[in-house]
Amino acid sequence: MAPAITLAAEAPKLSAANTGFMLIASALVLIMTPGLAFFYGGMVRVKSTLNMLMMSFISMGIITILWVLYGFSLAFGTDKGSFIGWTSDWVGLSNIGLTELWPGYTIPIFVFMVFQLMFAIITPALISGALADRVKFTAWSLFIALWATVVYFPVAHWVWGTGGWAFDLGVIDFAGGTAVHINAGAAALGVILVIGKRVGFKKDPMRPHSLPLVMLGSGLLWFGWFGFNAGSWLGNDDGVGALMFVNTQIATAAAMLAWLIYEKIRHGAFTTLGAASGAVAGLVAITPSGGAVSPLGAIAVGAIAGVVCAMAVGLKYKFGYDDSLDVVGVHLVGGVIGSLLIGFFASGKGQSTVEGLFYGGGLTQFWKQCAGVFAVLGYSLVVSAILAFIIDKTMGMRVSEDEEIAGIDQAEHxxxxxxxxxxxxxxxxxxxxxxxxxxxxxxxx
Known part of the structure; x- marks a missing residue:
């Protein structure tokens, strides 16, 4: 009998369809940052509107340049000790062929690079909402440059880079529950603990000046988030990207409704701010979990996030930290919820065969999720506080009290x-x- 012949697996070939899809997804993720700017900009008082917009927009400039120079290499280059990556050929995006594929996929490295760039841009911009009304623009610009370098780039490697410790451990984070939302939320908490409260916190009314802007911003976020989530599968040849798209819509709707119901019971009204905040909470929670749960699981994840995040935004008054626009209550808490609930609702029929507790898989995945969640939370919290402390003691992190009262827009811009x-x-x-x-x-x- 003739010996059996083993054929080598065919190497992936460039897919025009997947490449086009990922370029569109990248553009959708980019529009989330202006959407975030409007969302935050409408939530502050008139005198801080432009500063809030600029704190998001400047990230589009600074992070893009850092990502090209060394950020992409640090986050996704060859693993160095499970903590950071480095590929010298990627510094300045040099020596990358136009049709050179991202390993194991059907899209060029350039396409993967630009998609991940959009994640790197919006993550530090998320932090800005906690610091409204009181931070020097130059200090903020320096902070996000340093923070991206020593926090975001390493954490992105932990979670998504080949050889990163969280990746190898099996922590599931489809599109950024740990690397983006917990990372940014913990950083926000670390910074506000250093720089302190706004003038008049708990005394003066600090209501949103434009709820239409808030609704516009949340709508743009919801729209762009489909690229953020569905695009993270880097194609849709097996339907997982489609599942993530569907679950994103479902969880967001469930969270918005849950937040509104909680708000009506607790405060007696269905508010537009509650609808917008509930939608964002659902988007945050489904980001890590949407590829692992079923549509019914997405309803559960969204509803739980909507109620818990609505409750969490009041913690700043109880504990006395001034999280201006509820970055901690929505992004940190929502990211933790979405990441940990994978350990309960993972169906084994999405991005992997991993099953959560409610599907007979026990608590194994839950403990892995805990490791990823609390490692990122602790690292980002501590390092962010240290960075803010150093900047505050050298160049000063805050504007003067008089400038804050008169209006940071006029003082800084x-x-x-x-x-x-x-x-x-x-x-x-x-x-x-x-x-x-x-x-x-x-x-x-």
Missing amino acids: AETAYDFSGAGGGIVGGSVSALAGTESKKVDA
Whole structure:
């Protein structure tokens, strides 16, 4: 009998369909950062609107350059001790062929690189919501450059880089529950513990100045998040990307409804801010878990996140830390919930055969999730606090009290978000302009 012939597995070939899909997904993820800027910008007072927008937009500039120079190499290069990566050929994106494929996939390295760049951009921008009204723009710019280098790039390698310790342990994080949301939420907590509270915290009204902007921002986030989540499978040849897309929609809807119901019972009203915040909480929670759970599991993940995050946003008043726009309550808590619930709701029919407790798999995966969650939380919290402390003691992290009271937009950017002086002319126009200016002063106060 002739000896059996073993054929080598055919090497992946470039897929035009997957490449096009991933480029679109990358653009969707990028639009999330302007969406975040609007979401945060509408939640602050008039006098801080532009600063809030700029704190997100500057990340698009700084992180892009760092990612090209060395960030991509640190995060996804050849593993060095399970903690960091490094591939010298990727420094400055040199020596990468235009059609050279990302190992094991059907898309070019350049496409994977730019997709992951969008994640690197939005993660430090998430932190900014906790620091509204009081941080120097130069100090913030320096902070995110340092933070990306010593926190985000290493953590991304832990979770997604081949050889990263969390990756090898089997921690499931489909699209960033640990690397993005817990990472950013813990960093926000670390920084605000160092820089302190806003002037007038718990005393002065600090209501959102534009709920329409908040709703616009949350809508853009919801839209862009489909690229964030579904794109993280790097193609859809086996349907897992489609499952993630579907679960993203389901969990977000469930979280929004759950938040609103909790809000109605607790506070007596269904608010637009609650709807927007609930949707974001659901998006955060399904980000790590959506590829592992069923659609019914996505409803559970979203509903639990909606209620728990709604409860968590009030912790700042109980414990006295000034998380301006609830980054800790939504992103940290939501990321923890979504990551840990994988240990209970993983169905074994999505991105892997791993089953959670409710599907007969025991608590093995839950303990792995705990390891990833609390390692990232602790590392980001401590290192972020140290970075903020160093910057605060050298160049100063906060604007002066007078500048904060007068308005950080004027102090840091020499601009204001709304100019009512040219609102109209004549008697009627002048009256409207004067009234608008009066109302603006009331809101600023």
